[in-house]
Amino acid sequence: MTNKMITADPKGVLTGSHYLDGDHACCEGALAAGCRFVAGYPITPSTEVVERFSARCPQVGGMFIQMEDEIASSIAIYGGVWAGAKAMTVTSGPGFSLMMEHIGLGVMLETPCVFVNVQRGGPSTGLPTLPGQADMMQARWGSHGDYEIIALSPNSPQEAFDLTIEAFNLSEQYRVPVMMMLDECVGHMTEKVIIPKAEEIKIYPRRFTKAKPGEYLPYKPGPDMVPDLVKVGDGHRFHITGLTHDERGYPVMNHICQDQLVRRLMDKINKNADKITHLEEDGTEGAECVVVSYGITSRIAARAIDMARAEGLKVGHIQCKVVWPFPAKRILELVPKVKSFVMPEMNMGQVVLELERIVKGQAQVSLVPHAGGMVHEPEVILQAIKQSLK
Amino acid sequence: MSKAPTEIRIGGFGGQGVILSGIIIGKAFSIYDGKHATLTQAFGPEARGSACSAQVILSAEPVLYPYVAKPDTLVVMSQEAYTKFSPDLKKDGVLLYEEDLVQPDDTIKGIKSYSIPATRFAEELGRKLVLNIVMVGFFSAISNLLSEKAAKKAITASVPKGTEELNLKAFKKGYEYGKKLVARSS
Incomplete structure (x- = not known):
């Protein structure tokens, strides 16, 4: 079901005028969007995002786990999402490279979440403390297989706040990992950020199924080509796999199922491109x-x-x-x-x-x-x- | 203020509160005076232990280009920062320096310079640490860019809880000293 927008949970909304850097503003955007779980492995110039998130967790009832590496971080957030939370991970170039396999898994499982990449100069270790925009094609096609992705790029701390909310909304609406592509300059630049009241922030709520247990098919798409989710523990039978799967979520190893699935994963973004464009x-x-x-x-x-x-x-x-x-x-x-x-x-x-x-x-x-x-x-x-x- | 943005660099050594003084100036101007201020800071290895700096652009219009190349105003709290950053000061720029920590040479012509014994003032207030806030007060008085009210609000909102009064005193000390200097030189 395509959902109607709701208003933000006031608990995560730090209403007021603030003087914030882009990383901190991104964190506040995530909190305002309802993100309550972050798994990450700190890396310059993105560290301030998770630093702030971990400090804000006790106030909003969220959780931050510093994982052993970026591979673990990028899979931990899927666990968070399937357990019912809104989740993101945060990194920069080298860590983003390590996350690539799981970005493909997120696309395949249609897991709504946000990957924040505060871009620095590359390749490899490159320029840890200086800006770059050279991960844009990686954001689009870094994982193997055919897929389409959504990526946003802010030009200021204010946009880092606004667009992080938009990133979460798009991820929930289209059930796809959304790439939030900052750069070191925006991440470390401090400017005025106006955070509106919670009732002025529009949130796309998770697409929970209305089907009864026994009738629910985890990968049966709605008219907008996007399937509905379940809450773990609500009594629905459900199965997810990175293998090519049918509407039941079970593996089907043939070209017909492959064609249907890959086309839908791409079409749900491509055919809605005009709505996603900003x-x-x-x-x-x-x-x-x-x-x-x-x-x-x-x-x-x-x-x-x-x-x-x-x-x-x-x-x-x-x-x-x-x-x-x-x-x-x-x-x-x-x-x-x-x-x-x-x-x-x-x-x-x-x-x-x-x-x-x-x-x-x-x-x-x-x-x-x-x-x-x-x-x-x-x-x-x-x-x-x-x-x-x- | 005039329509042209004012570009400021604040320099000192790590631990002096250089970045915080930049944040206070930017916050005062953008949040409490309702205009625009963009702050950038050096994050490289040079910021770990040697001359560190904060750059603030104050503007009536939104700031597009975020970095400062040739500042209109340079505020320095260490000799190393003076040596490193003074060659970039605009030809008709303004230099503000802590007079016990910085000995300017005569190489820069055409600039206006103002000095303050900010460390001594801070020590008289009981905490050498508030040197940076004395400098913020001094900057506010000389530059005339921030309203006194906005600067005070920004200080209250930015310093650790329980130290507001001390920091406001430090601001006042620097502000009044600066005002006196301006009155004398005009």
């Missing part, structure tokens, strides 16, 4: 160049766009708060109207591949790459905008 647009109507950005880079892009407009250029901005699924529909609407798209990323070109795939050469697409460790200089993005309009 964009912030500025000046796209009448623009000759549209800058597409996400996360911290969107702020630097906004500065560059201000500079370009001051020089009389018609430049618009699309900030993707949800990066995956990518906003293909909106981009396609703009393709015949613009001369160019410019995409700055704190990586050597990842999400831009999707932009290029959608634009199909019908407008110019310019990547402004950055290997990480520092945000772009706005002048570099300005130059790319100017060059693309020549």
Whole structure:
């Protein structure tokens, strides 16, 4: 059943104006969303998220377990979810790599939960204390097998709060692990964060089945392609497995069941992409160049766009708060109207591949790459905008 | 204040409360004066034991670019921080320093500088630890960017419970000293 939104449990909502860094704001977002279980293995620059969560646990009745590693962390949260809690794990690049197998398991079991990755420069140990955005493709396709994922990327502590709530809501609605992709700059940046009253925060409640025990099928999808969950101990027979399974949750080793399951896992995201998409647009109507950005880079892009407009250029901005699924529909609407798209990323070109795939050469697409460790200089993005309009 | 943002760097050594003073300034300006303040801090190995710093951008508009390259105001509480950060100060910038801990050289021209015996003031109040809050008071008086009320609220909200009164006294000491200096120099 598609659920109606409810309001947040006031116990987890720290209503008021706060001066918080992005990591702490992310933790408060999780608490406001109803997250009461976190398993994690602390790693810079994400440690402050779990540090705060562990300190807040006694106040809200939650639990934090510092696990032996990231592999254990990422499986422990599934236990929490199947036992009825809302749960997340928190990490950065090296830990995210270790979690990949279980992200696929979460997709296969359709386990609603949130993976927070405060991105730092990579590969490997890379730049532990400096920012990067180079895990974006890993967030999408890091685990084996075919699947689609949801990933969000905040550009400020306020968005870290707001989008963490959205991440939990999307995970519950579509029953998929949702990737919350911060970066070190946002994680360690302190700004004003306004936390509204609990009754102003909309929460998507867990999709519990209304079927009677004996009638419940754990993987029978509803009209929106998403199946309902049960609470452990409510008397329902239930079975979950990472093997390809039928509606009963039992393994079926053939191509017909595989085709049905994999198509549904992908379709429930792809066919709902327009509902999941979350964009912030500025000046796209009448623009000759549209800058597409996400996360911290969107702020630097906004500065560059201000500079370009001051020089009389018609430049618009699309900030993707949800990066995956990518906003293909909106981009396609703009393709015949613009001369160019410019995409700055704190990586050597990842999400831009999707932009290029959608634009199909019908407008110019310019990547402004950055290997990480520092945000772009706005002048570099300005130059790319100017060059693309020549 | 003018529309242009003001960029501040606060430097000292680990344990002096450098980051907390940045948080108080940012909190006062954004939460209690209702504007925008972005604080960043060095998290690298350089922040573990040597010159540590906090950067705050105060702005009437939301801050886009979050880092400080050339601060308008530099507040320093150690010689090492002065040596490390003073070359980046803007040409017409303002230097605030703790006069018993920092000996500025004559190499920087065109800046305005103000000094305060903040450690001695803190010791007179009974706790050397509140040196950073004396500096916040001094900064508030000289810069004229924060309202006194907002600064005091931010201090009360940020310091450990039970130390509010002591910290407010420390703020007052730095604030009044700064106001006197400004009156004398104008």
